[in-house]
Amino acid sequence: MAELTYYPICPVEDLPSGERLFIDLDDEPVVIFNLAGDYYAIADLCTHDMGSLGEGEVEGHQIICPRHGARFDIRTGEVLSLPAVRDVPAYPVRVVAGMVEIGVEE
Numbered sequence: 001m002a003e004l005t006y007y008p009i010c011p012v013e014d015l016p017s018g019e020r021l022f023i024d025l026d027d028e029p030v031v032i033f034n035l036a037g038d039y040y041a042i043a044d045l046c047t048h049d050m051g052s053l054g055e056g057e058v059e060g061h062q063i064i065c066p067r068h069g070a071r072f073d074i075r076t077g078e079v080l081s082l083p084a085v086r087d088v089p090a091y092p093v094r095v096v097a098g099m100v101e102i103g104v105e106e
């Protein structure tokens with residue numbers, strides 16, 4: 001089973017509730033969300049047509065792709081509606097000593 005390694009991203013103050021942060025993780029675009037104090041990270045790449053997903057509107061725990069409207073669960077990356085049919089990768093996020101950290105399988 002792959003080991004999870006956590007990498008520090010930013011102080012918690014830099015990602016307040018309702019905000020999102022775009023990062024590159026090994027050249028993969030990733031967006032990290034703070035949803036009312038809970039942190040989640042998913043790939044910033046819609047599985048329908050590889051559009052940027054992270055700028056989409058957020059409704060509860062769902063994000064709506066700004067290009068054609070596919071919905072994904074921010075907590076899990078699970079696809080919830082067409083035209084996308086495949087999940088987006090999701091990454092574990094934790095806070096340690098005031099730093100937001102993202103976990104990557106290695």
Ligand code: FES
Pocket residue numbers: 046047048049050051065066067068069070083084
């Ligand atoms: S690129 Fe996201 S729904 Fe088409």
